[in-house]
Amino acid sequence: MNASISxxxxxxxxxxxxxxxxxxxxxxxxxxxxxxxCGECRVEQTTEKRFHLFRVPNDLKPSTVAIEGAGSEDxxxxxxxxxxHRTRYRSSEIxxxxxxxxPDLQYWDGRFQPQRFGYGPFLANDSAAMxxxxxxxxxxxxxxxxxxxxxxxLEELATRLGPIREVLFERIHNVMLDPKGYNIAHTDLAVGxxxxxxxxxxxxxxxxxxxxxxxxxxxxxxxxxxxxxxDELRRDHPDEFDVLxxxxxxxxxFSEAYxxxxxNPMVALxxxxxxxxxxxxxAQMQAIPLxxxxxxxxxxxxxxxxxRVNDPAAEVSFRLEGGQILLCAGHRVLHGRKALRSHGHxxxxxxxxxxxxxxxHLRVLRRAGxx
Ligand SMILES: [Fe+2]
Ligand SMILES: [Zn+2]
Numbered sequence: 322m323n324a325s326i327s328x329x330x331x332x333x334x335x336x337x338x339x340x341x342x343x344x345x346x347x348x349x350x351x352x353x354x355x356x357x358x359c360g361e362c363r364v365e366q367t368t369e370k371r372f373h374l375f376r377v378p379n380d381l382k383p384s385t386v387a388i389e390g391a392g393s394e395d396x397x398x399x400x401x402x403x404x405x406h407r408t409r410y411r412s413s414e415i416x417x418x419x420x421x422x423x424p425d426l427q428y429w430d431g432r433f434q435p436q437r438f439g440y441g442p443f444l445a446n447d448s449a450a451m452x453x454x455x456x457x458x459x460x461x462x463x464x465x466x467x468x469x470x471x472x473x474x475l476e477e478l479a480t481r482l483g484p485i486r487e488v489l490f491e492r493i494h495n496v497m498l499d500p501k502g503y504n505i506a507h508t509d510l511a512v513g514x515x516x517x518x519x520x521x522x523x524x525x526x527x528x529x530x531x532x533x534x535x536x537x538x539x540x541x542x543x544x545x546x547x548x549x550x551x552d553e554l555r556r557d558h559p560d561e562f563d564v565l566x567x568x569x570x571x572x573x574x575f576s577e578a579y580x581x582x583x584x585n586p587m588v589a590l591x592x593x594x595x596x597x598x599x600x601x602x603x604a605q606m607q608a609i610p611l612x613x614x615x616x617x618x619x620x621x622x623x624x625x626x627x628x629r630v631n632d633p634a635a636e637v638s639f640r641l642e643g644g645q646i647l648l649c650a651g652h653r654v655l656h657g658r659k660a661l662r663s664h665g666h667x668x669x670x671x672x673x674x675x676x677x678x679x680x681x682h683l684r685v686l687r688r689a690g691x692x
Pocket of ligand 1: 515656
C-alpha cells in the first residue's frame with residue numbers, strides 16, 4: 322500500500338483518507354486533534370502530551386483540511402481548527418499507524434528443545450542479546466549456559482531483563498531439599514507443570530531458574546507451552562475454553578510469615594480475544610466456593626486442561642546443569658521437575674522479572690543499532 326493520500330473527505334465525525342492504492346482510512350477528528358505533535362501540544366523536551374482533550378468540544382470539526390506536497394515523501398495533511406490551532410501529520414506517519422503490531426509467536430510441543438545462548442555474550446554483546454530476546458519472545462523459553470554458579474548471580478540479569486520483580490518470601494528464592502520448606506519444590510517429589518505465583522492478580526511474567534549445583538539423579542527440568550495447549554483446547558472444545566476464562570480459581574501460597582492469595586480465572590484474554598495469560602498451579606489451587614454456578618462445567622474443562630498439560634507429548638524435558646539458567650515467559654510457559662532419585666547436593670535459585678521490560682529492552686537495542 323502506497324503511503325500517499327489521493328483524497329480527503331469530511332464524513333460526520335471523521336476525515337476519510339483514500340490512499341493512492343484505493344484503500345480508505347477513517348481518521349476521527351478528535352483523534353486527529355488529540356495526537357497533534359506541535360510544540361504547543363507537546364512537552365518539547367520529552368515529547369509527552371500537554372494537550373487535554375476536554376479543552377475542545379466533543380463535536381470538534383476542522384475548519385479546513387488540505388494535502389500539501391501531494392505524492393512526495395514529505396506529503397502532509399494540514400488541518401486548521403476553529404480556535405485557530407493548526408495540526409500537521411506526515412502521510413507516512415499516519416500510514417505507519419494503520420495496523421497494530423502482533424507478537425510473532427511460535428508454538429511448540431514435546432519435540433521442541435529450548436535454544437541455548439551463552440550467558441557472557443548475552444550480557445556483554447548487544448547483538449547476541451537481541452538474538453536471545455527475540456527467540457525468548459517468540460517461544461517463551463530459552464536457556465543461558467556457562468553462567469556463574471555463585472548465589473545471587475541473577476541480580477546481573479537485570480541489565481537485560483529489567484529490575485527483579487520482588488514477591489513475597491525471598492527476593493531471590495532458594496530451592497533445595499528442606500524439611501521446613503513452604504513449597505513442594507523443597508521436597509524430593511516430582512513437581513507437575515505449573516506457573517509460579519498464580520496467587521497474585523498479576524503473577525510475575527518472566528521467571529529465571531538458575532541451577533547453581535546439580536549433583537542429584539533425576540530432577541530433570543520440564544517445560545510445557547501453555548499457549549499452544551490453549552490454542553488446541555479452544556479449537557476442540559470452545560465451551561470448555563470459555564468456562565476456563567470465566568470461573569475465578571482461588572490460589573494460595575503461605576508460610577508462617579506470609580500470606581499470598583488471589584482468585585482469578587485460569588485463562589485471561591486480551592481485548593482482541595487472544596490468550597494473554599494461563600494460570601495453572603495445581604499445588605496452590607484452593608477449593609472453588611460451592612456457590613459458583615458453573616462449577617460442574619468448570620470441572621469438566623479443568624479435567625481436559627489437566628490431561629493436556631500432563632500429556633507426555635506436550636512435555637519437553639532436559640537436565641539443567643550447574644551454571645545454567647532456564648528463562649520462562651511466566652504467563653505462557655509452565656515449568657516443572659521430575660522426582661529426585663538421589664539426595665546429592667542440588668541448589669536452584671529463581672527470581673522474577675517482567676515481560677514488558679524484556680520486550681522493551683529489545684526496542685532499546687534496536688533503536689541503538691538503528692534497526
Ligand atoms: Fe515453580
Ligand atoms: Zn498542536
